[in-house]
Amino acid sequence: MTMPLMKPKRKNPVLRTRQMNLPPWSRGRVALGMTAAAAEGRFELQVCQACRTVQYPPREACHRCLSPKLTWTAQTGEGTLLADTRLHHSNDLFFRERLPWRLGMVHLDAGPTVIVHMHDEIGAPPQRVHVGARLDRAGQAVLIGFPVDGSEHMTDDRMLREMTSDPKFRKVLVTDGKTAVGQAIVKALVKAGADIVWVGHAEPWKKLPGLEDITTLKEVTLVPLDLTNERSVSELAGEIGGKVDIVVNNAELHRAFGIGGRRGTDVARAEMDINYFGLLRLAQGFGPALKGRSADGVTHAAAWVNLLSIYALANFPPHGTFSASKAAALSLSQCLRAEMRPAGIRVVNVFPGPIDDEWSQNLPPPKVAPAAIASAIVSALKQGIEDVYPGEIAQEWLERWRDNPKVLERELAAGGGQ
């Protein structure tokens, strides 16, 4: 049984804020294949296409038949715990600060024997366990041993919380509360146990529906925030930046124009101003404070979520300028991820397909519901996932893009987006 996490006491302001020391982060190029899968929530190991051997640790060639034809393949993770130990000493700063730390050796049913970080609910060996891959605070894949039947509060496990960005008891900034997606995200965060949800409210004179639904929640506070206004961003960062644990940047401007459909650059510029420059202003405003608090107790600053679009991967010509702004935002968020990495702050990119809102009115279903995006975000935070593709269209585009981006480009140019 995991003891439910209790709301932590207020921080003692005379103590030095604990600084982040990352766990060992060095990996070879081959090993990053496991990280790539874990970033999307999958546990994959190399499988030899010649002799079907499943191997771990990752190598350039099959350790049994020397074939270089190795394919990263999803694993069930079922296995048996052979041995476990509890570290009470470590020279590594990350573990030293988090002792004691439990490790185990698991024999996977698929073949390999792996070393895992152990969930505390797992009993003494021998024991059936479930192995999954997670990103650690350095953003690298590590293997976790989970109990086969976890208890209600298993996500509150001390080790597991280091691998995830659970919103429970955390303070979150959602940058735009005026949209259906923003309101759904706020509700989902409150339901997930967020302590405070600050909600950005730009141009307060424009009355849009649904705002009352979230302002009645006791956890929610509206704050003036307009990502097109550098002063607005820096003022809010000055006011609450030192308390925000998770930033969810959902503010976006979406218009349905290509190049020829709208004369001038005003719409494209407005999209860029929020979708790209808005992220840049926000990151300059809130990034430093988040990085400074990334080891600050059990509810330390943990994550940054960007609402991008599947159109960031390949331009959807009917929404061409919007696609370009999201591609720019994707590129910038990779920079943000690299800059946040030393602090152990996770940058989560969300790539929804067409959203069921007023700016995709003319697109046929399937369209992803605002609530589905919200739950995908919360679940990514809870599971430590970095890249999320909610909705059928997003999944399908991702598959086509992975298969051959040039073919997808041609299909989209020919109107084959949906």
Add this chain to the structure above:
Amino acid sequence: MDAHASTVLGTLALALASGRIRVVDLTQTLTPEFPQIALPPEMGQCWPFRIEEVSHYDDRGPGWYWNNFSCGEHTGTHFDAPIHWISGRDLPNNSVDTIPAQHFVAPACVIDCSQQAKQDPDYLLTVPDIEAWEARHGRIPAGSWVLMRTDWSQRTDPEAYQNFDETGQHTPGPSSEAVQFLVEQRDVLGFGTEAIGTDAGQGFHLRPPYPCHYFMHGAGKYGLQCLTNLDQLPPTGAVLICPPLKIQKGSGSPLRVLALVEDRA
């Protein structure tokens, strides 16, 4: 007698120096928080005022502080030229760069509607209001500004200033008949207001839609909006100095609006 006092301008300069003529600033400060006109989101939008530092005695420029700013022609306290409206698009000298500079200094008549606007945010200035004002202060001279004082500028909270509900904006302005009266019967220079537009918030529903823009600009008249401090002006006797930026073919521009007010005591 002082030689400077022998000319009108010399007298004016002395009166300014002595404080007998006060300069009243009718301009709202340009800030990112000041609201801009809101159109349906699928339409083209006026940029709000935005400002970003170039340097601030720092690594970006060690000895100097300066900013870049951006805004629309119709951001903040601004001037509307006749070319702004389709009714004025073919008139001669209809843009801010070609309007005769002589027009940028002119007398102003201030009609106080502050009580009515307090009772009714949708208040429309009527012809009888103008006639009642003239009965007290004399006929509006041709070539003068008519400013509608509503004290709307005292709504410093942007939400209260914009005053939107689900049927749109609710701010005072002139009725269609009043505008036509001022244009046709009084040949005014232009019309000025304290709210976000020269037309009322619900002006789209008047006939024609946005009558102040339609008739004033159609007749080559000008507009001033987002004015403040109109409560410091006398009903007659003030002189406005309001030159817009000289933007090539500009439809308007943010500007500093000053009023010269003579102390009659």
